Amino acid sequence: MGEGGLVDFPALMKEIVRSGYDGWLTVEHDKAELGGGSYAEATAVAKWYIDNVLAEAQAEAEAEVAAR
Amino acid sequence: MKDSLRWSYALNQWNLRLDAFVRHEDQQRALKTVSACGFDHIELASGTGRWDNISRPEVILLNHGSHQGFLDFLRTAKVQGVSSMFWDPQAPAEEEEGYAFRSTANPADSDAIVEWAKPFVDFVAGVGAEQLVVRPVGSAWMSPPLGEDGIKLVGEVWNRIGELTSAAGIGLALHYDCLGAVHTADELRGLLSATDPATVGFALDTAELTVGGIDPVAFYRENAERVTHVHLKDTRYADTGEEYRMPGAEATMLKGGAGRRIERWFFELGTEGGLVDVPAFVAALRENDYPGWVVVESDHGGNPAELAMLNSWYLQRVLGVTK
Numbered sequence: 001m002g003e004g005g006l007v008d009f010p011a012l013m014k015e016i017v018r019s020g021y022d023g024w025l026t027v028e029h030d031k032a033e034l035g036g037g038s039y040a041e042a043t044a045v046a047k048w049y050i051d052n053v054l055a056e057a058q059a060e061a062e063a064e065v066a067a068r
Numbered sequence: 069m070k071d072s073l074r075w076s077y078a079l080n081q082w083n084l085r086l087d088a089f090v091r092h093e094d095q096q097r098a099l100k101t102v103s104a105c106g107f108d109h110i111e112l113a114s115g116t117g118r119w120d121n122i123s124r125p126e127v128i129l130l131n132h133g134s135h136q137g138f139l140d141f142l143r144t145a146k147v148q149g150v151s152s153m154f155w156d157p158q159a160p161a162e163e164e165e166g167y168a169f170r171s172t173a174n175p176a177d178s179d180a181i182v183e184w185a186k187p188f189v190d191f192v193a194g195v196g197a198e199q200l201v202v203r204p205v206g207s208a209w210m211s212p213p214l215g216e217d218g219i220k221l222v223g224e225v226w227n228r229i230g231e232l233t234s235a236a237g238i239g240l241a242l243h244y245d246c247l248g249a250v251h252t253a254d255e256l257r258g259l260l261s262a263t264d265p266a267t268v269g270f271a272l273d274t275a276e277l278t279v280g281g282i283d284p285v286a287f288y289r290e291n292a293e294r295v296t297h298v299h300l301k302d303t304r305y306a307d308t309g310e311e312y313r314m315p316g317a318e319a320t321m322l323k324g325g326a327g328r329r330i331e332r333w334f335f336e337l338g339t340e341g342g343l344v345d346v347p348a349f350v351a352a353l354r355e356n357d358y359p360g361w362v363v364v365e366s367d368h369g370g371n372p373a374e375l376a377m378l379n380s381w382y383l384q385r386v387l388g389v390t391k
Contacts, residue, residue, distance in 0.1 A: 003093075041373035044101035051104060052146055 001027075002049040009049070010057035017061035069106050069383065070390040073353060076151035077107040077379075078299070078365030079122065081372040083115065092131075092141070095122055099145035101373045105380035106391035109151040110142070111201070111363045114188065116161055124161075125191035135194035150195045151361040152297060154243065155188045156203035157181045171206050172225045173218055173249060185229045193236040198361060199297045200233055201271045202226070204242040204259060208249040209317045216258060219250060223262025230267030239360075241271035241297035246279035246333075247312045247322070253282045260294055269296025269360075274344045275303040275334050280312070285348050292356045300349070300364050302335045302342035322368060334368050336375045337382035350387055 001009050016025070027050075032042040069075040082098045083089045089098070102110060115123030121131050132138040139149065160167040161184075170177040170184070185200075192200045205214070205222050214222065226242060233240040242259065244250065250259045260270060272295050274284040288295055311317065311326040320326065322333060337346050353362065364383070366375040383389040 038371050038373055040371050040377060041097055041101055044104045044373050044377060045097055048100035048104035048145070 013054045013057040014061040076109040076361045076363045077102045078111040080113040099147045103146045105376045108148040111152045113154040125187045150197040152199040154201045158206035172222045178225050189232050199239040199241045201241045205249045207247045219258045220262045234267040241269045243271035245276045270294040271297035273299035275301040298362045302344045304341045336378040
């Protein structure tokens with residue numbers, strides 16, 4: 001996540017919060033090892049993205065919902 | 069890490085081979101990994117030249133324009149700064165006319181080594197780092213034993229560089245390694261005695277001391293006043309047969325298994341069968357109100373990201389450090 005991919009994760013996260021979804025969000029990496037990548041690094045980079053980018057989107061959406 | 073000790077992470081483990089850690093996007097992934105694992109400072113390691121673009125001051129500055137430009141690059145990944153930089157003046161460095169080999173044990177090289185140190189001193193100070201961490205002397209197998217006088221000559225070079233680091237407002241820390249020509253505890257004490265405590269500190273590496281047959285906890289307690297920098301890592305093996313004297317020990321011992329099929333010497337914290345008593349060592353640091361950086365590293369290890377995550381897990385779940 002967060003490296004030029006086509007999915008708009010911040011927008012998705014905001015919609016997830018607005019919808020009241022209370023299930024699990026599971027990160028996965030199919031074929032992370034192709035091209036010399038590593039599953040461990042892909043996992044760490046995803047965690048970084050959650051902590052630093054998605055957390056912000058989540059907080060913004062939660063503030064919106066609280067202000068309704 | 070939210071702790072009274074200051075924790076940093078060494079990037080050296082990502083620099084596995086010449087072309088593996090050159091692109092900025094690869095460096096950003098390593099920085100994000102370090103950040104996700106709870107570390108907001110890094111230690112850099114000097115390299116040989118143009119392929120190590122995060123390893124030499126002049127190349128870092130060419131890549132990022134300025135000290136601030138480099139800090140901005142780190143902060144893109146939420147890494148806030150540099151704790152320290154490791155430099156080995158014995159390692160060959162690219163110069164205009166080829167690779168230069170120098171040794172602190174050779175008095176004829178002293179002036180050139182002091183001159184060589186200056187860009188590192190300026191860079192460490194320029195990025196707001198605290199310690200220039202150095203390999204004080206080359207490998208033992210490459211030269212006859214130094215003896216007391218030889219160790220004093222080595223100390224004199226570092227006293228000269230200690231004046232430079234002190235004037236620049238940073239520290240100089242001599243890093244013991246298990247292959248170095250200063251090998252036994254007495255030789256190490258001799259080197260510390262030959263250097264000025266006001267300007268030259270000691271970088272204690274828990275695994276390197278253990279491989280070299282020196283108990284890191286006891287040596288720390290004996291020399292706590294001189295310890296200004298720490299490298300924290302574990303090992304499963306000690307050098308039991310003067311393997312550090314094997315010809316080409318960097319390859320034959322550290323990479324070649326020392327003739328007893330040791331696949332790697334250095335391990336992540338909490339490794340099964342680890343010889344370093346990490347909780348006791350960290351407790352000793354806390355008892356002494358150790359003020360310096362504790363740099364976690366796993367050089368010559370396996371997958372860098374996996375090791376960083378395991379080290380982070382150990383800090384949080386075993387040592388009780390809050391991320």
